[in-house]
Amino acid sequence: MHLLREHIEKIVPLSDDEFAFVCNHFTFKKYKKHQFLIQVGEPVKYHYFVLSGLLKLVYTDDTGKEHIVSFAMEDWWESDFYAFYTGSKATMSLECLEDTEVLCFSLHDYRALCAGLQKMELFFLEKANFGFIASQRRIISSLTSNARERYEQLIKQYPSLIQRIPKSLVAAYLGVSRETLSRLY
Amino acid sequence: MHLLREHIEKIVPLSDDEFAFVCNHFTFKKYKKHQFLIQVGEPVKYHYFVLSGLLKLVYTDDTGKEHIVSFAMEDWWESDFYAFYTGSKATMSLECLEDTEVLCFSLHDYRALCAGLQKMELFFLEKANFGFIASQRRIISSLTSNARERYEQLIKQYPSLIQRIPKSLVAAYLGVSRETLSRLY
């Protein structure tokens, strides 16, 4: 729980009372490896903050091939955000790569949190802005770099992540086949 | 100016006084085709809201090739957002493809706007969230689709945009060569 406080206070300081108010809007959940937090076609009730463990956010195309939209480890937020935010059905799945503990909130809690504590709205705005920036960076990377360069950028950016993930998933994230990734060095 | 009001009121309703407060934080500017709103290496003073005209946000790689990160037409926001938000130097340029009129604000104005009117903070949060979602969609598109499919998706999503833009720029947006795009049909 105090991981969440530290995380928020990197952006906005909180009094004990304010943090207690924040906590009231979160629910703790625990999952085992291979469990799904979100399944395609079902409503997305929660937005998740990872306390420990590792998740993959996956889009499966019409040929059945899995593409990794994002990983999420400690200190990261994850969901099928469009479905969560608009109340529509999930188009992506969210699955545990390791046993995972999360704190999560519903859209209702999210709105209440923003409305009840302006600091939290500012916090989410900051998060959303940097999420947008990170996505734009990844788009630029896919426009400008080949497989090897994208792999090197990933290793540089998240060295610890690579250790915990099979190469086939790294390939599915980078948008290359596992064979190609295997041949890069 | 009332284009801005309509735009904001799609998300949050405003009283006349509130809208006047909002307007005080915007500056009107006018540019000719080929003019630059942002140049690589310079500070990014403003975030822009396009009233009329058309812009391209361009990342130039080390080989000198231009990649289009985004277009911006009427009703769209655009900037090198990372540089704007963090006060760093621009890594992308923003250039007019047509004569363009914009409303813009500085980071200082942005903060004042959010702090002074919580509705506007909510508005920007909503915008940031949907910006993030749109970027994630584009990432998924680049992971799952080939050149022809991405082109068809773009036509479907922004039919009016394609009419106003030379094919070579569409290619630079899609991440293919103009020759390949030309050969698609």
Place this chain on the structure above:
DNA sequence: TTATAATCGTGAGGTAGGTCAACAGTGCAT
């Protein structure tokens, strides 16, 4: 008006990366 620059199409040949297949090592579950 006339020169110059964009724009678009197309051929020829090259290359990054995909697909399919086989194989070996590792971890997990019965």
Place this chain on the structure above:
DNA sequence: ATGCACTGTTGACCTACCTCACGATTATAA
């Protein structure tokens, strides 16, 4: 203990897309 799924590697071949080159047409600016 053993069997099976997961993981990583490599070979052979294929294809989507790139690069370079040339022309034709259409805007644009002096």
